[in-house]
Amino acid sequence: MWRRSASFILDQQQQQKEERKKTTTTTTTTTAMATTTETSSYQNPNNNNNNIHHPNNISAYYQTRAAHHGVVTSDWLAQAQAAVGHDVYDDDADHVVRSSADHHHHPFSVIDEFNRWRKQPDLAEAVAAILALASVIRSSQATTMMELEIELKKASDSLKSWDTTSISLTAGCDLFMRYVTRTSALEYEDFSAAKSRLIERGEKFGEISRKARRTIAMLSQDFIFDGCTILVHGFSRVVLEVLKTAAANKKLFRVLCTEGRPDRTGLRLSNELAKLDVPVKLLIDSAVAYTMDEVDMVFVGADGVVESGGIINMMGTYQIALVAHSMNKPVYVAAESYKFARLYPLDQKDLAPALRPIDFGVPIPSGVEVETSARDYTPPQYLTLLFTDLGVLTPSVVSDELIRLYL
Amino acid sequence: MDSRRASRMVIDPKVRQVGFVTPSTGTPTPNRTQSGPARSASPSESSPAGNSLPPVTIPPRRHASDNLTSQAVPVPVPMSPLRRLSINENIPIGSYESSEYLLGASPMTSPSIKFDDGEVSEDMFSPGKFSRVNSSGMQSKNYPGASSLITVSAVNKPAGVSEKGGGLSELQNEQLTNSKSLKEKTSKAERRALQEAQRAAKAAAKGEGSNPVVSGGPAPSKAKTTKAVNNPPQRKDAVPSVISEKRGSDRQTEKDRKKDVPHPRMQFDDKQRVEKAKRRAVVKQTEARNRVELFRHLPQYEHGTQLPNLESKFFQLDPMHPAVYKVGLRYLTGDICGGNARCIAMLQAFKESIIDYSTPPEKSLGRDLTAKIGSYVSFMNECRPLSISMGNAIRFLKNRIAKLPPTLPESEAKAALQTDIDRFINEKIILADKVIVEHAVTKIRDGDVLLTHGSSSVVEMILLYAHELGKQFRVVIVDSRPKLDGQALLRRLLAKGLSCTYTHINAISYIMHEVTRVFLGASAVLSNGTVYSRVGTACVCMVAYAFHIPVLICCEAYKFHERVQLDSICSNELGDPDIISKVLGREDVNHLAEWSSTENLQLLNLIYDVTPSDYVSMIITDYGMVPPTSVPVIVREYMKEPLWM
Structure with missing residues (x-):
């Protein structure tokens, strides 16, 4: 059945x-x-x-x-x-x-x-x-x-x-x-x-x-300037829309895509972008810090935006945000307002885990544990701005909007 | 880059030097606005790290008129004869977790209270001090510096009380003629008064600047020196009161009285206002000597001197309702402590007094009751400075009184107010706590180690509830001298079977690495997300921050305030300095036995401190779990409407 x-x-x-x-x-x-x-x-x-x-x-x-x-x-x-x-x-x-x-x-x-x-x-x-x-x-x-x-x-x-x-x-x-x-x-x-x-x-x-998504794409255009290099992580339809719109606006920019293991979402994004004739470079996930110095901004989507203003997103977002923060690169999040959730994770483990299979290509020895969690939590202090359909927000405004909506 | 969030990483614990230093006897206080710590520190010394805060600046001296603008609190009004004076009736105070917080018995039976006749009389007749002698219900007053007290005398005089002192009446006549001329051509006179006032203010500033600050009770000579300075603005003040006297209406006097009532957060280094406040104070406090220079604007009194005096007045004091009086005394002795317990006790006392209240003839309930509550509030403020939560509760109550339709019969109005108070206690405190507990428990996982500091009623409820739910966790109770109220919490938790660790704040950095969550209560949360709480909280938060351990502040929304505070100096409370001079359980260690006689030693016993929002991960309130940046939203959205309900 x-x-x-x-x-x-x-x-x-x-x-x-x-x-x-x-x-x-x-x-x-x-x-x-x-x-x-x-x-x-x-x-x-x-x-x-x-x-x-x-x-x-x-x-x-x-x-x-x-x-x-x-x-x-x-x-x-x-x-x-x-x-x-x-x-x-x-x-x-x-x-x-x-x-x-x-x-x-x-x-x-x-x-x-x-x-x-x-x-x-x-x-x-x-x-x-x-x-x-x-x-x-x-x-x-x-x-x-x-x-x-x-x-x-x-x-x-x-x-x-x-x-x-x-x-x-x-x-x-x-x-x-x-x-x-x-x-x-x-x-x-x-x-x-x-x-x-x-x-x-x-x-x-x-x-x-x-x-x-359209709204967000329009709002974010001001932040993409000619000659900039954008690092993206995972496949986000909003981010793709943003980049599409930027390409349609004849902006010249370069995109670095992470591979996005294990489901290789970065490959998909690079595929889409290549169709738009946007110069794309693929990185393995561990090359983020290596390439960060040539990056002008980091663009990520979000599975959910939580009350603290942080985001829950595909595994690896947190470390990218950390690297970007330590190198003073802005981290922009594109997320629709219906992703605003009344959650407040205090740390990475404070979430209901979403699990997914990971294919390592080789058999894993028995007795070895595999971290299968699919997403992580990025605290608000590592995010610069959130592009939402409510406008371009700083992380702290998320909570304000949520309070206004829910109480 | 978003600088606000990003700056979190850079912020270091703020380097703050507290002036435990003697002012050299010649140095005037106000000159020290720039230099921070009084020790004339070289730049390198005052900023040890590059990113440390600029040296503390003392807030500019408030001019007297500043205090008049906000929250004028009215004054005792002659009591109605109908009021019951039966103090023997059992007044329920602080039913909220009474067993824990209302330690000890009522002040009447409290062993710490002794009726000391000699001390009372000495206090009453000490020269240069306003004293109120109650003889057969009538109040007569002796004023040392009569001329400077015109307003007070005109205002304070209950109906049928004769003034004493010939000079006084003479001066009053002078004022009367003055006022007549003023009436005829007001504009010119006003201008002159204004000019004079400005000149006087200048002179006052100059005079104060050159005078070394003398602490302790005001000497008669002191009163004389300030008299000349005081006079011109006084005259301005006096005019309306005199006019009103002629008219025989109460309204304007009332207004004037309000002006005179000390601001709840009065700057206690402003001598004029302190003098004024002292004259009308019910509680006679002897000011402590050897006060720390930086904290001179806060009230500090010799502890244990007021009680016998107050106790003796228990049966005589007219304007105070016995329930209010009782609560005030319990604040004074420290029987009631903890933000919620204090607030509830106060509201219950107000409820008692409203039950016994009856509107005097030719007065409206709205106005008269507000004035009465105001007088209670200033009495309680004298007993112990009000907390922000209490201020919010009072604001709520006054708002309710003001909103009462004037046509409402008295009994119904009183009933409405009583239900309002009950609702406030239920919804804003008890229910809010329940909601907070519900929220907070979701953040406790099995295997957690929770740290708490001091004794917060909400945190205790959270821990107990989580234990009831069968969560497996351990509690670390960090305590600090001198109150050591964590011990009481420890005892209660142990009785319920929780596994606890007890340590002092000195060991905080040692114990922190095994902690997974820090739960703290708060006295107030200010609108920049700053947490105003028991002293030591900031220390705990900063250590937790350094260890990347989330700090959860549990605070009911009625404790939020739109004020912004950047340091713990501007507004704080000073405890008894004697307590910190002793070593617990070691009578033989008494290096500081004679500290008050040592000229160049001051002890500072701060009660509260301020935690910047950077160190706070989350604030749990009745509106849910919010980041500290969202406090202003809650204040704006839910408290602009003062009804709150």
Whole structure:
């Protein structure tokens, strides 16, 4: 059954993994199930280390990312479409069989809606969630405000539990709830008017989120000057958008891409940039300090922006930021505002770990542990500016915005 | 580069030299604005590292008028006869964790209080000092320098109290005629008054500059020298009061009284204001001798001299409600300490007094009650300087009183205020603590070693709750002299079965490497993220910062304040210097036994210090976990509305 689960690419990866799997344990759970079992083990990172290093505990978030960041071809899309088109959800009782043809005969499911949106490779997970939630309001049968709110809450909870390791998904859902339901006018209106207002707000929020990347790209243009050298780490769609826009604006710049082990996201980015005729140089991840003196600025994306103003991003961001800081190079973060999360990690281990497999190419001797965490936390003092759709912010403003939004 | 964040790396612990040095007897105080430490340090000496702070500058002397502008606190008003005086009734004070914080019994039974008749009488009739003799409910006053006291006498006089002293009335007549002429052509007179005031201010500055600072009680001669200086501005002050006397209305006198009430953060090196404040003070404090030069602007008194005197007044003192009085005395003895406990005790006392309050005829509840609360506040301030949290609570209460609709019947208004106070205590303190505990516990992992300093009620709750949740962690309690209140915390934690390590702050750098989190309480958090807390906190934070250990400050949002403070000098509290001169448990070690008679020795017992926000990783408040840079946002968004609710 798992072969037909949500994302085609996920299956593909799993398949690949299975092929190179040396261990005999083959638990064929769906990814959703995997994440739920994972979450229970996250409660206590110190206690069950062995559990975490289990090869099957892979962050669904990173799998989706991997899927989306793959070089997309049209036939891949078609394939993916076909694979997901007639997929059957049966991992959980309340997930309803959904035929793509008609909505009205079957109860509405957020997850399906979310997955439908998610198939668009350009759409971030959080935006997909936001759009899915907006459609929850639209198709709601509720007759009272309270009912609608509870329904919305349930939907967002199920979305959040779909992948607990994704910060932006959680943050996006929370922000949507906040943004949509926090209007004072709701109490005075009759239900249909209030509902249409909610729909309106939900769609507006979806629109803002969709356009966020564009906004950020526009905002960051002032910071890219002719002849500059930019170091990027990992594959971030926002950063790519920024660089694309800069290239379109006829700016002359050079990009240094880190390799981005283990999923080689840097290779993908360099591929994209090469298509734009931007001079690119690839580095292995350990060459960052070596090349830092020729770098003018560091550009990274973010999985999540936390309350302190720091970011959670792909493994390696922290050390790049440290090197850049010690060499007085600015570190710019491009992140949409729906990634602002109410988290406050105090140190690297103060996060729910997102794990991913690491292929070392050679068999690892037994008894050797592997650090499989996929992301790290960069404290705010190593960041210079955050480019968000709310504007260009210093790290400390993140918390201000969050406080304003959440309290 | 963002310089603000980036600068964190560069900041060194601030090098600050505290002036434990004697002023050479001829040196005037105010001349030392530039040089920092009084020891005329060479530049290389005063800045040992290249990136150290510039030498401490003493804030400019406040002019008298500065203090008038902000937060005028009104004055006791003649008491209503309806008020009950039954002090025997049991007044619940500080029900909040009372067993821990309200150590000892009530001041009446406290062993430290002795009724010393001789001392009282001596204090009462000492020359050159304002004394209030209570005889059959009437108050009569003796003023040493009558002319300089016109305002006070005109203002302070309750109805039906006769003035004493012939010179006084004469002077008053003079003022009356003065005021008449002033009435006719005000503009000219005003101009003249202004000129005179300016001239006087100049003269005062000059006079003070040339006078060596004399600490201790004011001598009569001293009063005379300041009299001439004092006179012109006094006259200006006196005018409205005299007019109002003629009119027979209370309103203007009230206003004038407010002017006279000492500012809660009065600069105690401003002699004129200190004199003034002293005259109206309920608590007679003898000022400590040999005070540290740099901290002269803070009040410091001989400890243990006021209590017997105050205690004797317990049954006589009119304007003070017994509950308020009791709380004040407990502040004085140190029975109630800890920010939350003090604040709650104060609010409970105010609640008591509101229950017993009845509006005097021809007065509005709003105004009269505000004045009354104001007088209570200044009394409490005399007992022990108010904390910032208490200031916020008082502001809240006064706001509620002001917001009461004037048409509301008295009983309902009183009931509304009582529920407001209860709500403040519940929502802003008790519930806030619960929320903080919930937040903080998420930051405690198994295997953690948590360090705390002193004894903070919130931190204690956090530790106990985390223990209840079954988290496996160890606690390091760092304590410091002279209070050693960490011992009480240690005892309570041990009773609950936590595993603890107890050490003194001297060992902080040794113990820090095994610590994973530092949890600290705070007395206040200022809007630049500065944490104002028990002395020693800054030290702990800086060591933790050096070891890359996160520092979590747990502080309720009602303790936030929009003020900005850069050092621990401008605003602080001085404790009893005698305490630090003793070595605990070693009676034979008494090198400092006679320290007060040594001319060139001063002891400094600071109560609070200030931790720059660079050393703080996170502030846990009832609004969640925020970085110290977000404190102004909370202050701006949630406290601009003084109702807070």
